[in-house]
Amino acid sequence: MNCRLLYQFLLAGSLFFSGTQSGETAEGSPDFETEIVPLLINRCIECHQEQNKSGSLSVVTRADLLKGGDSGTAVDLKSPLESHLLARVRDGEMPPEKQGRPQKLPADELQRLERWLAAGAPWPEGRKIDLFERTTKLRAGRDWWSLQPIKRPAVPTLKTGSQPANPIDAFILKRLEEKQLKPAPLADKRTRLRRLYYDITGLPPTLKQITQFENDTSPDAWERRIDALLASPQYGERWARYWLDLVRYADTSGYERDQEKPFAWKYRDWVVDAFNSDLPYDRFILEQIAGDELPDRSKSSVIATGFLRLGTWNDEPNDPLDYQYDRLEDLVHTTSSAFLGMTVKCARCHSHKFDPITQEDYYRMASAFWAGPIAAGDRKLLGGPKPEQLGFPDVLGWTDLSSSPAPLHVLKNGEREHPLQAVTPASLSMIPELERPFTPHPKDADTSHRRLQLARWITNPNQPLTARVFVNRLWLHHFGEGIVRSPNNFGFMADPPTHPELLDWLAAEFQSGGGTIKRMHKLILMSRTWQQSSLHPQAKEYQSRDAGNRLWWRAERRRLDAEALRDSMLARTGELDLRRGGPGFRPAISAAALEGLSTKSKAWQASPPEEQNRRSLYTYSKRGLLPPMMTTFDLCDSTQSCGKRDVTTVPTQSLAMLNNEFVHARSETLAREISQATSEPGAQVRQLWERVYARPPAAEEKTLAVRHLVVQSAHFQKSQQQAASTSSTEMTPNELALASLCHVLFNSNEFLYLD
Structure with missing residues (x-):
């Protein structure tokens, strides 16, 4: 035996027999917590966990590592640098290729692994590594910022200038002060009022309304105008549209037949009424996810469950049983994106690549919907509960078809034919303090009560995501960009918040105010930050320092969206019909746009002209034939949740207007x-x-x-x-x-x- 091997043998043996397992670390060995755990989490544990472990090898505990897998012993403590594990890493076989690209371990990480193995793989006694226990350079852990409890930060105190009355301004001005920037001046009264009308109602003010405001010198003129607009029925119509984007609202099912979803419009009207009545946000969530399971269930709350029925629907799928899992994915994705800002659907086939969401988490959440129109064990696809099951006629709603559905299994690689362990219906595990299994349904219940428990988990006062995500949506629609500019993703791939303290202050304020949305609108609209001009005297200099306006040193200039553009033309000509609610109208669509449709004579029958001047919100939304004028101006795709529409500037927009x-x-x-x-x-x-x-x-x-x-x-x-x-x-x-x-x-x- 040469000297090097003898040294390794003696070193490994002495460490192994002198307390390595109790957590002692030899001099020169990498620190386990700061150097080895991140390496194992980033490179190994995704494939080598306790469940579904690749090659039967787990590296969650020291015992698992030493046990090895299908290829035999992974670590040889007598000759650690000759270990099979190390050989495969050196050869570039591990970590495995991703998307056809080698993932060879960087030299510094390889050296760290070698030093650790040479020291006998010291591992604190009882230490069990979790893939999602901490944030690393490659993924978020359960310590990720958006998963931490909401704590109201102190309002900053400015060093220069007077302290603003509105806390929003204090947070914004503090950052500008730190960067030695100054905000834009206030916009003139006409500009501010026009912006206000569009923000709250989606409609332009008249000359008379602008003149009255310009001549009103009372100190509360601005506040009174905000209150009046928030009290108008047009407020709910404007803000309902944003929510309908989130929940992929349409009046038809998509796919080839694109048949109508009867009474889908009642859900749309429910959303309008919810905003106008300032329904508390927790109740807003509860009714949409479990309105049929609430103790005070009503026709209105059952209509709200139409949220779960709005997805695309294929009544003739190639494989009905496979398609049930596709529908589950739609429900999981829309619910998690809209309310939590997390992409849970990415964990259908494997644990999430970037966020602390296990594959089992996905099926836990999916189990909440498993008792519904996608109930397991039925060889045919179910269209949904019948009106008599809902308890109310003429309603597109959701209720469970069984109070005790068959178990839902985790699927290997998401494939139905390869079921693994059955899941216990429960909340997601990414917030350990709130994690809990769902309790069995009451004995006399007709439903599983899983959706109600999921909804209560989402609306739990200690749930950190729900309030953060929603106040960010409010900020987005008032300012053009969110504090987090990826509104449907608060995970590892999210755009970092521009002002994390402000986001948490707004979330805490929203919670302390009982989840009333109008109050938050007013708080934002009363701020100087919202009222500032889009023109800045030092714009050229500031643009070079903060091109994305992430510090909010000016207002963003914004183009009217598709609905506001159409409605504004009707308003300016005096033709706008402000009738509210009811079935949608079908606008006239040019013959050229109908070319190529197999049944173009039947595919679209425009409503009478007197019906076509209603607000764009009430347009009949046919997934297979959206109005070309609206799609040209970035009307969103209604097949999946849309948190923020694209805003494009393309030649077809000019051509459409001309x-x-x-x-x-x-x-x-x-x-x-x-x-x-x-x-x-x-x-x-x-x-x-x-x-x-x-x-x-x-x-x-x-x-x-x-x-x-x-x-x-x-x-x-x-x-x-x-x-x-x-x-x-x-x-x-x-x-x-x-x-x-x-x-x-x-x-x-x-x-x-x-x-």
Whole structure:
């Protein structure tokens, strides 16, 4: 035996027999907790856990490591540097390839592993390593920031300038102060009011409303306007739309047949009413997940469970039993994304690659829905409970089809034909303090009561995710970006919060206020941060230092979304129908958009014209045929939860505004109305500016607009003469000229954007 091997043998033996297992560490050995545990968590334990261990090898405990696996002994304590485990690591076989790419251990990690094995693999007695016990460079652990208890931080005190009254401003200004930046000045009253109306109602203010506000010098003018708008029915319609994006709302099922979901619109109306009545957020959650299981169950709470029925639905899947698991995935994903901001569905086939969510966690959560329309053991796919099972007629809702469903098993690699252990229905394990199994249903219950227990876990006052995720959604829709800019993901792959203390303060404030949403709106809207201008005197310098505006040194300039754009055109022409609720209307869709549909004559029948001027919220949402005008302006895909819509700037948007029949119809309607009121070009221009922009035209604008009317009127008169048109319904040259000017205004940045 050479000297090196003799040294290794003596070293390993002495360590092994002198208390290695009790946690003693030899001089020169890597520190187990800070150097070895992160290595094992990052590189080994994902595949070598106690359950479903690859090659039958587990590295969770020292005994497991020394026991080895299918290939025999993994660690040879007599010749540790010749161990089979180390040989495979050196050869690059371990860790295994990922996505076809070698994952060879870096030199410093290999050296650390060698030193540890040479020291006899010292391991504290009784120490058991958990894949998710701590955050590492590669994944989040249970110590991840979003999983920690919400603790209200102290409101910062500024060193320079006066202390703001609104705590939001204190958090924002403190960070700006630290970076030696100053916020933008307040936006002017007109800009602020226009922004406020769109934020709360999704509709523009009129010239009269703007003038009244500009002339109101009372100190509470702003607060009173906020209160009035939050009390308006249009508030619920605006904010319901954001929630409908989250829960993948549509009126049809998707897939080839795309059949209608009867009475889905009642869920939409329930969401509108919930926002307008300021339903506490915990109740808002409970009714949607388990409204049929609540002690005070009502028709309204059962309608709320339509949340669980909104997903796509294939009534003729290739394999009905496999498809049941796809539907479970949809329910797990939508519920966890909307309420918790976590991507639990990623753990269907294996423990989550980045977040502390085990594969068993996925099936634990899925078991809450297992007793419903996807009940196990049935060879055919179930469409859902019948109205008599819900207890109310004409409702698209959810209730369990069995109070004692068959056990749900973890599936190896997510494959139905390879079941593993049965799961005990329970909450997720990522927050140990709140982890608990679900108790059996009451003896006289018709349902499993698992969804109610899941909902109560989500709404537990000590649940750290629920409030954080929701206040971040409020911030996103008020400011254009969230404090966490990945609103549906608060895990390891999330964008870090720009102001973590502010996020926690808002979450704590939301909880202490009983989960009332309107109160949080008002708090944000009263802040100076929200009211600041999008223009900054030092914008060029600040842009170079904080291009993403993560410090909120100015307001973001924002384009109207698809619904606000359509509704604004109808509002400005005076055509907007503010009737609320009921079945959705079907807008007219051009023949070109129907080309290629196999049953285009039956695929879409537009509603009568008098029905088509309702708010965009009430558009009938057919998954296979969304209105082209709306999708052009980034209407979201309704097949999965959408926390934040894409905002694009593409040529098709300009083309749509220039050529779309709806836009032309609005221009013509407004032109006819103004032409009937006055024939004088200057007066027409003034009325047009006041209607579309809610302000009078500037002198130069008026001059150019009048010139436009004169030139275009002559052009249209010549065109009509050449065509020898005698139609009594055709617009006059003057009306056509005014319509073309209206079209210009509808295409302008002043109409399309909020400053």
